[in-house]
Amino acid sequence: MDRSLEGPIVVTRKRSTRRWRVDRFLPAFMLAPAVLVLAALTLFPIGYVIYLSLTDTGVNSPNGSFIGLDNFRLIKDDPAFWDSVRVTGLFTGGAVLAEFVLGFAIALLLNGKMRGLGLLRTLMLLPMVMTPVIVALTWRMLYGPTYGYFDYLLSRLGLGQPNWLDNSRLALVSVIAVDVWQWTPFMFLLLTAGLQSMPTEPFEAARVDGAGRLATFRHLTLPLMRNIIIIALIFRAIDAFDTFDIIWVLTNGGPGTTTQTLTIYSYFQSFRWFNFGYGAALSVVMLVVVAVFCAIMVLLMNRETA
Amino acid sequence: MIVSSRSLARPLLALGVLAALVTPRAATTQAARPGASDLAPYLSAHINWRQFAGQSINIAMTDQVDTDALRQHLALFHRLTGINVNFQKYGDVTQKNLTDLVSGAGTLDVMQVDSMVVPQWVRLNYLEPLGPYLSNSKLTDDKWFNVADILPKFRALGVQNGATYALPEYPETSMVFYRKDLFKKAGITHAPRTYQEWAADAAKVTDKAHHVYGIGLIGLKGADQNVYRWTSIARAFGGGFFKNFPSDLTPTINSQGNVAATQWMVDALNKYGPPGAASMGWSEVDTGAYQGQIASILDTFDNGPAMEDPHASKTVGKWGAGVVPSGPGGTWPSEFSWMMSIHSKSSHKGAAWLFIQWANSAPVMLSKLNMTPITNRVSLWNDPRIIAASKKIANGEWLPVVRQSLEIANPQFRPRFPGWLQMGDRLSIAIQEAIAGTASPQAALDSAQRDIATQLRMGHYTH
Structure with missing residues (x-):
């Protein structure tokens, strides 16, 4: 070689x-x-929460004993849990639906070409960049029964004081309104991006064919926007489902338990009554719900892609 | 947001007014005169203050005027003992303590403990028994410290199974504050003595057209919010919490007395209270009083100095005070204290005890007088300096009421047992629901009774 x-x-x-x-x-x-x-920041805490949920760790048992699924059995029979599930559903559903309708309407309204549109869009985003606690404190003042702006306006009109946060029939709606104020711009932002990325040809063809605005919206805009709508709805639903700060500052979950969502209830169990095991089990339940949201989103997106 | 009634705003107000009220003699306390002479009151104790010199201790205290008053003398403590103090202030010190205890971090040496959680923490061996420190002549000069001079009923808050675990560093009890000018205008010359009388007085002074409301009470939920005030009323109406505490913890939340008391509270607030009463915490009620919108309140005695602060109150000099109203069940001023204790896992227990002994001593109590007249010492409530500092509070009516309330206050005002916080919070929801009109007092308390019975069963307090 x-x-x-x-x-x-x-x-x-x-x-x-x-x-x-x-x-x-x-x-x-x-x-x-x-x-x-x-x-370290995500997987370990999740693993630890799952482990905690299988123990009775708490102020009466600081070292915690393994109790299997007992916490989940207790949750099943806990009326406060089911009440908070109901409130969470109403809050999430109400807020996301209102934000979607308003956000879409504003996005369609500002989708054309006119002067000052850029500035208007930028201003629209301001609530979204504010700290939720500051937003809630500001709204708490607006809702206030003594110095509140809304009550002042109503009193000038000769109407009564509705006690926005104190009235069990109004409190949840008042809290939802704050979430809608802050997060409608998020919907607007995503849906505007969706509207602007749509192809123009089908719309031109529809116009030539003499299709009306409603028909164009129903048969062209909505189908073409399907994916972005799914993303916007699910992102907001996950976020609304986890809302804590706004509700905590505005009502503390009250009056009574009228605005006590799962996050608020979980906080009480874990960090006020120090039932860490039970609180962790509540968090695991919430984790599963969020995972289901995500799975639905992926499923719907994949179906569209296929 | 849940905010402790011993939190920030009121103490800051108290600070201002007391600085103005104290006599020149009181103002020139040790803090104002640095040097060796300011150590003299402590050097007269027959113990070696420097036996733990060089050690460092961690202390967490709640954000209130007493904490700031103590903080101003920490340098003096360091000079006296050579112990380094890492002093931290928290809005919710109980949560900070619990996080440290439950997580096993063990970073705190001296803990400021809410008297309502002492039984729970003792059961969990979180607190070091103080008996051995009190009886050790190397660590405590019994004559100098004179623990017997610390208010006995408040000392009882730190005693479990006959052993002392914590000392009441900052005690409080409640009373009625009323606007003397408005009451006088309505022909009323004294504080209400019964709840019926109080409602009748409130009816006379309420002037909704001018935003003046006769009664202010906490409606916000929380074991340390509306329940704290409600208990005085419920006990007076013959209500309570259990069949026979502590031997029988069968709950009696929906008892006749409790329902009647809640009904009284609902009626009083609906007819004569400010709008939004169900979500008013102590700070909102106090602010309403300071701004001249609420003519009478049931509040803790540390509110007295605060409402005389001209920087925060528009009603300075217009207040009077009275013992909480009575009923068929008696007269029930509240009893609560911030306690000082040693973390059972502390590695500097000797140094921690020297701090507690120093912080609870009569000289330190007097040195805080430039910021607060509130003391844990029986003897000091008769001290001319405290009398002088209290003279202008509620037109001189404050101090006699404080003394009387301290006399009749009961350590079992609220039941001190490990499950209290969860039980109290559930009860507070019922009270808030009743005030907000979500449910009738009977229905709200019936529902709370069911849930609390379940809680107690799950906590193995009942079968």
């Missing part, structure tokens, strides 16, 4: 083996820090 030929071949093999190793492990190596941070 010609050695002059053999030598370089061996070197090439070594190099290719090294490159193969580098190609294989470098990405893992580069990703490792991010994965570790993610694991």
Whole structure:
């Protein structure tokens, strides 16, 4: 064998083996820090919450004993849990629906070409960038029975004081209104992006065919916007489902339990009564619900893609 | 947001007014005169204050005027003992304590404990028994410290199974504050003595057209919010919490007395209370009083100095005070205290005890007089400096009522047992529902009775 030929071949093999190793492990190596941070900040807490949910850890049992699924059995029979599920459903459903309708309406309204539209859109986004606690404190003042602006306006009109946050029939609606005020811009933003990314040809064809505005909206805009609508609704639903700050500041979950959502109830169990195990079990239930939301979104998106 | 009635705003107000009220003699306390002489009151104790010099202790206290008053003397404590103090202030110190205890972090040495949770924490071995420290002559000069001088009924809040676990550093009881000018205008010359009388008085002074409301009570839910006031009323109406506390914890939440008391509260607030009463916490009620919109309130005695602060109150000099109204069940001023205790896992227990002994001593209580006249010492409530500092509060009616209330206050005002917070919170929801009109007092308390009975069964307090 010609050695002059053999030598370089061996070197090439070594190099290719090294490159193969580098190609294989470098990405893992580069990703490792991010994965570790993610694991520490997300996976570990989730795992720990699941573990806690299977124990009776709390102020009466600081070390906690393993009790299997007992906490979940207790949840099943806990009327306060079911009441908070009802409130959470009303809050999430009411807020997201109102935000969607308003957000879509505003997006359609501002979808044309007119002067000052850019500024108007920017202003529309302001509520969304505000801290929820500040938003809630501001609205609490507006709702206030003594110095509140709304009651002042109503009194000038000769109408009574409805006690926005104090009236069990109004409190949840008042809280939803604040969420709608803050998060309608989010819907508007996503739906505007969707409207602007639609192809123009079908609309031109529809116009040529003499289709009316309503028919165009129903048969063209809505189907073409389907994906973005699903994303917007599910993102907002997940976020509304987890809302804590606005409700806590506005009503503390009251009057009574009128505005006590699952997050508020879970907070009481974990951080006021220090039933950590039970509170963790409530969090696991919420985690499952959010996971279901996400699964629905992925399913619907995949169906569309297919 | 749930806010403790011992939280921020009121103490800050009290601070201002007391600075103005105290006598020149009181103002020139040790804090104002740094130097060796300010250590003299402590050096007269026959213990070696420096036996733990160089050690560091961590202390968490709630955000209130007493905490700030104590904080101003920490440098003095360091000079006296050589102990370094890492002092932290929290809006909700109970939560901070519990997070430390339950997570096992064990970072705190001295804990400020809500008297309502002492039984629970003792059962969990969170608190160090103080008996061995009190009886150790190397650690405590019994004569100098004179623990017997600390208000006995409040000392009882820190005693479990015959052993002392915590000392009442900042005690409080409740009373009625009323606008003397408005009451006088309506022909009333004294504080209401019964709840019927109070409602009748409120009817006379209420002037809704001018936004003046006769009665202010906490409606906001929370074991430490509306229940705290409601208990005085419910007890007076013959109500309570259990069949026979502590031997029989069968709940009696929907008893006749409790329903009648809640009905009284609902009627009083609906007819003579400010709008939005169901969501008013202590700070909203106090603000209403300071701004001249609420003519009488049931409140804790630390409110007295605060309402005389001209920077925050528009009603300075217009208040009078009276013992909480009576009923068939008696007269029930509240009893509560912030207690000081040692974390059972502390590695600097000796140093922690020296701090507690120092902070609860008579000289420190007097040195805080420039910020608060409230003391845990029996003898000091008769001290001329405290009398002088209290003279202008509620037109001189405050101090006699404080003394009388301290005399009749009962350590079992609210039942001190481990499940209290959860039970109290559930009860508070019923009270708020009744005030808001969501349910009748009977229906709200019936529902609370069912839930609390379940809670107690789940907590193994009943079978």
